Amino acid sequence: MTGKRTLPTGAHFMSGDIACAEGAIAAGCRFFGGYPITPATEIAEHLSERMPEFGGIYIQMEDEIASIAAVLGASYTGLKAMTATSGPGFSLMQENIGLAVMTETPCVIVDIMRGGPSTGQPTLPGQQDVMQAKWGSHGDYGIIALSPSSVQEMFNLTIEAFNLSETYRVPTLLMGDEIVAHMWEKVVIPPASETRIVNRKKPNVSPSEYAPFMPEDDLVPPMACFGEGYHFHATGLTHDERGYPRTQDSEVQTRLVRRLCEKISKNADKIIKVEDVMLKDADVVVVAYGIVARAALSAVRKAREAGIKAGLLRLITLWPFPERHVARIAKKAKAIVVPEMNCGQVVHEVERAAKKIPVAFLSKLGEDPHTPQEILDVIERCV
């Protein structure tokens, strides 16, 4: 396919939603199915213009349930596929996120978080969907969720989300927020040759030998696609390695569900990314993610200026939860501060991992995220 007009290498000025859309194209995404919703709409708008230039498909579906279903269908033909939404649409997608987990369908779901519950605050930021990202669909499963803190990361982590999704055959969630989505910042586009792109493993056996859900050592099965002559079946029912329904067999159910969880948990160290800022000698560590981490960084710097040994652990990966990193800082630090734009979600994971040291929670709802001063005040109280 011709006419590719990739963004020139170098610095650009763009919004987070546009950076996400460009990141998808750079990652090789060639199918977008979505439904308009604030504050994610600009991702769809931008891709409706850009996808055809790459021979890719843009379609506005009739709702978010259809959007995620179409994304799964496209992924099973071999295309990298994505949808983008916000809280209400994310809720509608949950059942088919479970189908993607069960059928091990690589796909990326962008959730630009706004204030909830229900219709909530369409134009304001939130971090209220973090637990939903892990637990939103029924049943037990592992999933990957990433949290961008900048427009640059909306670009970078969209690519990373596709790479992880293709590697582990799991839906991967990019959990942005209204500010990183609508904010305009500098984005540096690297040369295509320096961008790491991962594609799903293909089977190297004949169709008669192919079992679509037979895992390899990394617990991930190679994936054939529709139209390649493998004649395979996939179902949301509990299935054996051939993909055949085995709904009455407790052994098959145990083996399948444990693997769906363990292919993420046992690869967690390879998946998880965090950013350490001034942690070596830190007495007080702020654990933050998304746009809130920007204010937290500022607060930590101000604390250092005031002579307080503060540090920041920025969570880039939210799920699987970076508990080893929290446990690591908890060995040295005297207190942890967790600011979040919700009533307390990640803080519970931090408390679980930190075990003995005190964890101060700073909740913010309904407007702008925490100011650096608000976080600094809590840091000072912890010393």
Place this chain on the structure above:
Amino acid sequence: MVQEMAHPFEKYLRSAMMPHIWCPGCGNGIVLNCFIHALDELQKDLDKLVVVSGIGCIGRTAGYTNADSFHTTHGRAIAFATGVKLANPELEVTIISGDGDLFAIGGNHFIHAARRNIGLKVICANNFNYGMTGGQQGPTTPLETSTTTTPYGNIEHPFNLVHLAAASGATYVARWTTLHVRRLTQSIKRMLQKDGFCFLEVVSPCPEIFGRRNKMRTGLDMMEWFRRASVVENFSDPSRAEITPERIVVGEFVNIEKTSYERLLYEKIAQINEKAMGW
């Protein structure tokens, strides 16, 4: 010496998944049989066939067909298939599902896929109730019939599926009963040779779950109803084709030419890139 012979249609079936789950007297086997006959008569390339189903008894058809197949969540077969067809228009994407799956929980996807004219071939086995869950009322349950959730008789008006499909923009709309196997097979063949969104309703017996509550205890009783009530009226007004105990209008209702969504889409992509894509 007796030689074991392979069934002539064995290559179309995933025999390792047999026996099937369907009850004696069920029409689903007839639907699958006619589908396979149509594939065979057209010598369809099974490598390019994708069968998608939703939830319900007929939803197991995808698994029984020896092609690439996908068994979606309840109601989402058409939405999933839309992604398949647009991502790879060379694939023949057929949806075989039930009346509850396609027209209750999945109704929105049906009307929009028909409106867009996505080149999907939808076969609906209409058995008038939710068979798999034990016989509850659904969107096609006839007035006054008894189901496990309408013990005093159904007061909801059923959908007239062929009217709905025609009004939503389908390029091909037909209805047959499982009694009309030759014409049913012929209709599937026509669908498989057309470009846009095609819909076939197969009125199908469910004696074990629906029939026995409505004075049709066996498959034969239900087929007898189809024989008695069926009237072939090709290209009649689908708005006048409601199914009643006295009258089941069958035939082809719509067969028009309209450029499919995916053809328009790929033409547009080619124009944007100023070069033909040649699929």
